[in-house]
Amino acid sequence: MSIPKVCGIETEYGITMPKTADANPITASSILINAFVNEISGKVGWDFEDEAPGHDARGFNLEGSLPPEVETHLVNTVLTNGARFYVDHAHPEYSSPECLNPKEAVLYDKAGELVLRKAMSAAKRALPNDQEIVVYKNNSDRKGNSYGCHENYIMDRQVPFNKIVKQVTPFFVTRQIYCGSGKVGSEFANIAKWEVPFQISQRADFFEEVVGLETTLKRPIVNTRDEPHADATRYRRLHVILGDANMSQFSSYLKLGTTALVLSMIEDSFLDEADLAIEDPVGSLRKVSWDLSLSAQLSRVSGGSISALDLQWEFLRLAQKYAIQRGTEVIGGDDLGEEILLNWEETLQALEVDPMSLADRLDWVAKYQLVLGYMERHSLDWDDPKLAAIDLQYHDIRPEKSLFHRLGIRSIWSDAEAELATYSPPRGTRAYFRGKCLEKYPRNVAAANWDSIIFDLGRDPLRRVPMMDPLRGTAKHVDELIDRCDTAQELLDALGT
């Protein structure tokens, strides 16, 4: 049975210190986050009790894997909007709070950009000698090193994992035609420059397996990390690692909206009879990314072949049928469901007729058009470093430097809405309780994580409030309670913990 698609986006940002020789990215990330936290104050740490990145959804555990932060003791904080802002490996990462629907997740991802921007300004004020830290919302350094933008969707635990893998894979391989962020050139081994002058996805070059637990090596199309951060008897969190970080809100909205729809269809056994499987998903992922004509043929398991665009049309037709028969309450209501379906259809139509007409909304098209325009104006070849620089600078999130911002791409949320979301939590999930407790009782919150908050009332023992259901602790559930409890003690007494 389909369940409400609570979702969120985690983004690892590329980081540089352009005026500092041999800057260490881990130190730079720590300075960046600390500078932000010190300016807003009220720092609250993260609690690791719930972390288990070595749990495999297929039913076994990877020995010896620790949460990365436990190994390195890095900066880690929780924000009053319910998000987590921390150092992951050698990158600053912003994990959005749990959101009630795809559109809200786009808002909180955008808010993340504003948080990073504030952090950059704070770091600049804190650093000596005019040094600065600059971050990029992209997925590769163009030299073979990749970092991720992961989506998370809550799913019904009863749905067999193998079924999810089988049915979602062809969708994941082909959805990039509207949610790819575009890249000049390729980082795949032994590819001549002229073979892939520009491609649709930032990430397709880096995937080697169909399914697996890894995220840093042998990256899989479907990741099996089994950390529900919720009641594990009822929920699964699908951790999607193959997507690109999007600058365009529309690309991101379509990515999450279509994926939430497809996952609901899988939960409701709506795709069980559909003929969607393709051969060689890993090879096909690159084939689709490298083919700007959108006509490359993928081999179907049932025989014959189909293009990425036509396979997306098949998913769309099924989703339209699904919406009529079952409704789309679980992805945020019928109005939003209808809106996502309409945008999906219009986008596929435009991709069929004139992809360049989508330069005002899709990342890869906007970037491609900009690079082509610059090439033509200055008679450059594809290997000119200026084009690679344009590629990188598209993802600069400083408004004065960002090429994305100059292009005036259509947005879904206003700057004012995104600004509010940097400190105010989503109202429809447990992120509300987390954020509001941090706002109202900052001195008594010792630590927090996705599924609990630990309170320190100044005497032993610390008290943990579990939040095992992502749909409880919403504004509707706790607003009145938090309103009437002036102290954390009163809150805990009222909760009976």
Added chain:
Amino acid sequence: MPEREMKKRSAPSARESEEAQPQEASGKNKEGEDLKAKLDAVLDEIDEVLEDNAEEFVRNYVQKGGE
């Protein structure tokens, strides 16, 4: 394959599709023109924004793998 040819084949330009679809007329054309004008404006000023030494900027952008 020469790069220029490759590029031409890769994706239809706005102009080609306008020619192919004269019946969709003014609305689409207007949107296409707006997009083109916006792009031209960005191209006019992009060199002021681009990092000074593109080659060095691209070379120095080195990240550790993440996730």
